[in-house]
Amino acid sequence: MADPAAPAAEFSADQVEDFKEAFGLFDRVGDSQVAFSQVADIMRALGQNPTNKEVRAILGSPSDDDMANKRINFESFLPMLKVVDTAPKGTYDDYVEGLRVFDKEGNGTVMGAELRIVLSTLGEKMSEQEIDALMQGQEDENGSVHYEAFVKHIMSI
Amino acid sequence: MGCGVSKSNLFQKSDSKAVTSIKAAVLIQHWYRQYVARMELKRRYTWHIFQSLEYSGEQAQIKLYNFLGYLMDNFTPSSNERNLISHFFRENEVCRDSEWERFFDYKNIDVPEIYSGPHLTFPLTLEQGSGLVDAFRNKRQLHSRYVLQLLLDTWRLLRKFPNISRVSTCQSKEITICGDLHGQLEDLLLIFYKNGMPSHERPYVFNGDFVDRGDNSIEVLLILFSFLLLYPNDVHLNRGNHEDHIVNLRYGFTKEVLTKYKMHGKRILKLLQKIFSWLPLATVIDQKVLVLHGGISDTTDLSVLARVDRHKYVSALRPPKKRHPSTANVSVDYEEEVWSSGRRRSSVALPRPLTRGTFQNTSLPDFSDRVRPPVGGAAERRGRLALQGALLGGSQQALGAAAGTGPSQDSGESSDHSEDEWKQILDLLWSDPMTQDGCVPNEVRGGGCYWGPDVTDDFLSRHNMTLIIRSHECKQEGYEFCHNRKVLTLFSASNYYDVASNRGAYVKLGPDLVPYLIQYQASSKTRELTVRQRVGQTEHSALRVLRKQLFSHKSDLISAFQDLDKENTGLVSLKDWAEAVEGVMHLGLPWRMLRSQLISRRASDGAVDYRQWFTELAIQEPNMEHIEKGLLEMLYRHRSTLETIFRIVDTDNSGVINMEDFRQTWKLLSIYLKMEFTEEAISDLAVAIDTNGDGCIDIQEFMEAFRLSDKKSRLERGRSMFMGTAHDLQRPETVDPDL
Numbered sequence: 001m002a003d004p005a006a007p008a009a010e011f012s013a014d015q016v017e018d019f020k021e022a023f024g025l026f027d028r029v030g031d032s033q034v035a036f037s038q039v040a041d042i043m044r045a046l047g048q049n050p051t052n053k054e055v056r057a058i059l060g061s062p063s064d065d066d067m068a069n070k071r072i073n074f075e076s077f078l079p080m081l082k083v084v085d086t087a088p089k090g091t092y093d094d095y096v097e098g099l100r101v102f103d104k105e106g107n108g109t110v111m112g113a114e115l116r117i118v119l120s121t122l123g124e125k126m127s128e129q130e131i132d133a134l135m136q137g138q139e140d141e142n143g144s145v146h147y148e149a150f151v152k153h154i155m156s157i
Numbered sequence: 158m159g160c161g162v163s164k165s166n167l168f169q170k171s172d173s174k175a176v177t178s179i180k181a182a183v184l185i186q187h188w189y190r191q192y193v194a195r196m197e198l199k200r201r202y203t204w205h206i207f208q209s210l211e212y213s214g215e216q217a218q219i220k221l222y223n224f225l226g227y228l229m230d231n232f233t234p235s236s237n238e239r240n241l242i243s244h245f246f247r248e249n250e251v252c253r254d255s256e257w258e259r260f261f262d263y264k265n266i267d268v269p270e271i272y273s274g275p276h277l278t279f280p281l282t283l284e285q286g287s288g289l290v291d292a293f294r295n296k297r298q299l300h301s302r303y304v305l306q307l308l309l310d311t312w313r314l315l316r317k318f319p320n321i322s323r324v325s326t327c328q329s330k331e332i333t334i335c336g337d338l339h340g341q342l343e344d345l346l347l348i349f350y351k352n353g354m355p356s357h358e359r360p361y362v363f364n365g366d367f368v369d370r371g372d373n374s375i376e377v378l379l380i381l382f383s384f385l386l387l388y389p390n391d392v393h394l395n396r397g398n399h400e401d402h403i404v405n406l407r408y409g410f411t412k413e414v415l416t417k418y419k420m421h422g423k424r425i426l427k428l429l430q431k432i433f434s435w436l437p438l439a440t441v442i443d444q445k446v447l448v449l450h451g452g453i454s455d456t457t458d459l460s461v462l463a464r465v466d467r468h469k470y471v472s473a474l475r476p477p478k479k480r481h482p483s484t485a486n487v488s489v490d491y492e493e494e495v496w497s498s499g500r501r502r503s504s505v506a507l508p509r510p511l512t513r514g515t516f517q518n519t520s521l522p523d524f525s526d527r528v529r530p531p532v533g534g535a536a537e538r539r540g541r542l543a544l545q546g547a548l549l550g551g552s553q554q555a556l557g558a559a560a561g562t563g564p565s566q567d568s569g570e571s572s573d574h575s576e577d578e579w580k581q582i583l584d585l586l587w588s589d590p591m592t593q594d595g596c597v598p599n600e601v602r603g604g605g606c607y608w609g610p611d612v613t614d615d616f617l618s619r620h621n622m623t624l625i626i627r628s629h630e631c632k633q634e635g636y637e638f639c640h641n642r643k644v645l646t647l648f649s650a651s652n653y654y655d656v657a658s659n660r661g662a663y664v665k666l667g668p669d670l671v672p673y674l675i676q677y678q679a680s681s682k683t684r685e686l687t688v689r690q691r692v693g694q695t696e697h698s699a700l701r702v703l704r705k706q707l708f709s710h711k712s713d714l715i716s717a718f719q720d721l722d723k724e725n726t727g728l729v730s731l732k733d734w735a736e737a738v739e740g741v742m743h744l745g746l747p748w749r750m751l752r753s754q755l756i757s758r759r760a761s762d763g764a765v766d767y768r769q770w771f772t773e774l775a776i777q778e779p780n781m782e783h784i785e786k787g788l789l790e791m792l793y794r795h796r797s798t799l800e801t802i803f804r805i806v807d808t809d810n811s812g813v814i815n816m817e818d819f820r821q822t823w824k825l826l827s828i829y830l831k832m833e834f835t836e837e838a839i840s841d842l843a844v845a846i847d848t849n850g851d852g853c854i855d856i857q858e859f860m861e862a863f864r865l866s867d868k869k870s871r872l873e874r875g876r877s878m879f880m881g882t883a884h885d886l887q888r889p890e891t892v893d894p895d896l
Contacts, residue, residue, distance in 0.1 A: 014763060017732060021747040025201050029592040044194035049187040095188065098181030101174070123183035124190075134189050 011082070019046055019081065023074050033071035036062055042077070043084055050084040051124055058083055092151060099147035109144040200692050202747050204633065206699040207654040209744040210706065212601045214797065218407050219603030221798055222474055224829050261428050263305035266421065277303040279310055286383045287354060293376040294346055301421040304379065308428045311382040314389060315435035320467050321459065322393045322440040324360065326668045334362045334448055335663045336628035336636075336647035337397065340371025340410070343679040344651055344661050345380065351677060352663065355384045355392045362440050364628045364647065365397020365450030365586075369408035371650065375417060378429075396436035396467075397450040398586040398604070398629070402426065403472045407801045415812060434468040438585055441622075445670055448626045452588035452644075453616050454606040455596040457581060465578045473579075473586050474604065589630060590639050590646070610640040617643060623670065635662025635676045651678045655698045700754050706742065707755070708774045709794035713741045718767040728764040791832055796860065802826065803856045813853045819843055 011019070026034045026042050034042060040055040056062065058080045062070060102110040102118065112135060119126045119134075126134070138145050138153075268276070274297040275288050289299070299307075326332055333352055338345055355361045363381055368374035385392045398404060405411045405426075414429075415422040439449035439462065447459075587605025591597075594609040617623060625644045631653045637646045651661035665673045707714065717737040721729050729737065734756075735748040748755075756770055792799065806822050807814050814822070823839045826832075843854065 014731060017735075018749050021749045022198060025198060025205070025747055025750070031593070041194045041197065044191040045198040047191070049191055095184060098177075098184045101177050101181045118178060118182050119185060122179050124186045126186055126189065130189065130193075133193075134185075 011078075016078065019078065020074055022046055023077060029071075031071070033073045034077070036067045036070045036072060039072065039077065039080070043081060046081065048081065048084045054084065095151045096148055099151065103147070108148060109146050112139040112143045112145050115145060196692055198750070199696055200633075202750055203692070203696045203699045204654075204658075205746055206703050206744075207658070208631070209746060210702060211654075213744060214407075216601065216603045217798060218404065218801070219474065221407075221801060221829075222403060257431070258309070261305055261309055261424060263302045263309070266300075266302035266305070268300050268302050272300055273297065274299055275303070277307065279306055281307075281310075281383055281386050283387060286387050289383050290346070290349065290354070290380055293342060293373070293380065298417060299376075299379060301418050301425065304375075304418070304425055305421065305428065307379060307382060307386070308425065308432060310386055312428065312432050312435065314386060315432060315437075316468075318435075318437050319463065320438045320465060321463050322362075322395075322437050323444070324362070324393060324440055324442050326443055326666060326670070330358065330360060331665045331667045332360045332362060332442060333663055333665050334364060334626055334647060336364050336649040336661075337366035337631075338363070338371070338377050339366055339399070339650045339653065340368050340374030340377055340413070341650045341653075341679070342371070342373035342376050344649055344677075345377055347651075347661075347677050347679050348649065348663055351675065352665075355388055357388060357391055360388075360391040360393070362393045362395065362442075362448050364448055364626070365395045366399045366628060367394075367397065368410040369399045369405060370653075371409075372413070374410045374413050382432075393440045394436055395440055395448060395450050396433065396438055396586065398473060400433040400436055401472045401474065402430045402433070403474050406804050407797060411804060430471055431468070434471045436467075438462055438467055438582065442666060443668075443670060445622050446624045446626060446666065447620070447622055449585055450627060451584070451586045451605055451629045452590060452608060452627050453612065453625065454580075454584040454588055454608055455612045455615070456577075457584055457616060459620055461578065462581055462585065465582065467582070470579065470582050473583050587629075590627075590644050592639070610643075613640040613643050624672070626664065626672075631659055632662075633659045635660040636664070636674050645672060652680060655695045658695050696754075700751070703746075703751075704755065704774050706744075707738070708771065709790060710741055711771055711790060714738065715767065715771075717741050722767075727768055728766055731763045731765060734765045734767070791830060795826075795830065798829075799826070800856065800860055803859070807856060812857060813855050816843060816852045816854070819854050 022045055023034065023042060024032070026038050036059055039059060040050060040052050043050050043055065050058075056067070059067075059072075099110055099115075102114055104111075116131050116135070119131055120128065135145070138150055140146070275285070275292040277285055277289070277299075292299070324332060333348075335348060353359050361384070367377050367381060371377070381392070381394060385394060399408065399410070402411070411426060414426055418425055439447060439459075441447055441459075584605050587599060587602055589599055589602070589605070589607055590613070591607040591609055594611040596606050596608045596612050599605045599607050613625065617625070623643070626647055627644065628647050628649075630646050630648065631650070632646055632648050635648055635651065638644065639646070645664065647662060647664055648659070649661045649663055651659060653659055660676045660678045662674050662676045665675070667673075714737065717740055718729050718734070719725075721733045721737055731749065731752065735752075738748050739745070755774075756765055757773055802822055802825065803814060806818050820839055820843075823834050823842075827834050
């Protein structure tokens with residue numbers, strides 16, 4: 001079983017073509033480039049999980065102005081994608097395990113309210129809007145989330 | 158639980174609870190943000206699919222129009238083909254406006270006692286105006302007598318208005334501006350509900366595209382016109398590119414009127430043609446804010462636009478009629494002049510055979526190079542066909558022919574003027590903004606320009622204005638600013654591409670001229686869906702439509718694949734597949750990204766078995782085994798064009814054409830599409846459709862007979878889908894109950 005911590009091999013030609021297409025979808029100007037501010041989202045859309053801080057560092061710590069106005073082409077973007085590719089990816093069991101931490105009664109559910117607090121105060125804090133969208137339709141009448149079903153649901157995209 | 162093989166070592170037993178909590182939180186957060194990014198990606202390409210299909214439909218319409226123009230130029234007046242369509246290009250009758258009034262007389266139309274709709278008396282009262290809104294909300298239909306009366310009064314009123322309406326926000330009045338409505342009555346009612354109906358205290362500007370695509374175009378129009386009559390100084394209507402009878406032929410308005418008003422529909426349509434040509438072109442608020450439907454170009458000049466005889470432009474897609482100088486109020490078709498002065502074109506029974514190589518897109522010939530010599534260096538923007546100067550090209554040649562005939566000596570000069578004016582109007586109705594500087598022809602739509610921020614800046618400073626409000630493009634949030642917030646796109650038809658595809662919006666402007674935007678979304682269904690469900694549903698529809706499009710290009714696709722599959726293995730690499738598909742479809746879509754939705758089986762190395770692929774895409778063919786397959790595919794692919802041509806041929810708008818005209822139509826099509834139809838094949842078709850054997854083909858029946866269904870979704874739902882005009886394509890009849 002491959003050690004998930006080891007860096008991935010080079011991207012295949014097919015993968016590069018896929019990335020290029022996705023990249024193109026985010027180009028709203030038509031100059032085959034995307035704005036700095038879009039880079040993090042594109043990376044996530046392509047399956048990576050960089051933090052916004054990490055992305056900013058990779059871009060060379062641009063100013064807020066640069067983030068809004070500067071653009072980058074695909075050739076410069078691709079190596080950056082490589083760099084963030086080394087972050088370990090979670091599996092179904094990882095997510096379930098992660099949520100089980102909050103399962104106080106060990107009955108397969110977590111309190112929606114507790115989850116909200118955790119997500120908004122720990123790690124890379126989520127906004128109230130983000131949390132609402134995430135939790136939409138997931139809490140039952142008691143305000144509990146059945147997390148295995150939850151994870152299955154979110155991973156099915 | 159805890160299968161060692163599938164779990165990574167993220168959570169160590171030695172971690173403290175706090176650390177584990179944080180790791181867990183981060184995991185979820187990472188996952189969620191990734192999920193949002195992927196949803197955004199999906200949303201983008203789904204949007205892209207609908208928009209490409211919409212614009213390529215518009216492009217097809219213009220190509221069709223060019224084709225008809227080409228025919229007009231190359232056939233003798235005696236030939237059958239020309240007669241078939243010549244009425245379409247002629248405003249035939251030489252009439253004074255007073256004669257027209259007689260033609261539209263409503264007084265002999267009786268309203269039967271059983272009629273349950275609203276009764277109107279003129280001049281309209283406020284009660285009747287809001288009564289009309291209520292009646293339409295309750296799905297009543299207004300009787301044709303009242304329709305004609307209302308339209309006549311509207312026509313008389315519009316003739317008094319200048320080309321550019323000037324409005325002010327004095328008396329602390331806020332003006333409400335609405336964008337495209339496209340026959341979506343629900344949205345108009347929602348706007349009135351949220352914002353109140355028009356009145357002295359509540360002025361409105363409606364920025365064009367009131368009709369086509371939606372099911373209640375005539376109702377929307379009647380409401381707008383009745384408020385116009387009630388408050389002529391407080392309700393302002395701008396013309397849109399869909400206020401045009403040629404566009405209406407394809408996009409559903411003509412059909413709607415003829416269906417709802419079987420007896421008098423033709424007259425109503427004729428009157429509407431005149432009304433549309435009299436709609437003002439733009440509105441200026443406080444001399445600072447310009448409101449118009451499409452946009453501007455680098456040559457747009459409001460002083461020119463203020464001076465044109467706007468009603469000469471019955472359709473923005475046609476070159477203007479030449480005025481015979483001696484008869485002031487009378488319109489004479491310039492073509493009549495040409496023929497009557499004895500100048501005839503070299504007569505050809507049929508044009509010489511057109512080879513594949515002549516056209517860039519083999520499925521839809523582009524006749525722009527036939528109507529004038531091709532412009533050098535036509536750029537292919539975003540991989541789409543260049544129709545540079547297509548419409549201008551057509552007019553140049555036509556006007557060139559008229560100039561130099563006897564009657565008017567200065568025809569040369571006035572034809573230049575006309576052409577410049579025509580371009581101004583075309584740009585105004587059809588242009589779109591772009592992010593790069595400059596101004597280039599809008600070949601995606603086939604008319605108008607793409608204009609850049611520098612053109613906006615220049616225009617605004619020349620005219621001493623601060624903001625342009627336009628519509629014409631669907632936006633997900635109902636509105637979008639661009640060009641450094643100097644251009645605002647406003648779109649008021651929510652759920653335009655599909656249920657939950659987008660919101661609608663309207664804007665309010667007070668004396669401070671700061672736009673205040675209000676969004677909404679009609680239909681309670683959408684509010685119950687989660688974001689994921691909404692995106693999923695729209696994606697589902699988009700892909701369904703796309704699969705059908707792909708299937709209808711089967712022959713072209715197969716030959717493109719075969720070109721790449723030299724060793725005839727039946728397989729192509731993913732890269733080749735994507736290239737070939739784009740090469741045939743010309744939609745500029747991210748095919749690789751869509752592959753998992755479009756192809757279900759692939760070899761381990763990612764290669765695509767293309768023949769197998771078509772079995773998957775699979776459409777259940779209609780029960781016409783005796784009809785040749787190539788013909789069926791062609792029919793299916795060009796059903797919108799077919800229907801449009803039928804409606805043109807149907808001169809009296811009766812919905813029925815006779816066998817002879819039916820045959821002639823196929824002859825026309827065989828030229829247009831470079832396909833040979835044997836007499837036999839056509840007879841087979843005719844017989845199949847003419848079920849009552851009376852020698853007449855009902856257009857509607859014909860289109861329904863070629864109803865094709867998507868095998869995949871049929872299996873899912875056990876129902877077949879009606880494939881009609883582009884209008885029907887974008888608005889599935891029923892919502893899939895599984896979703």
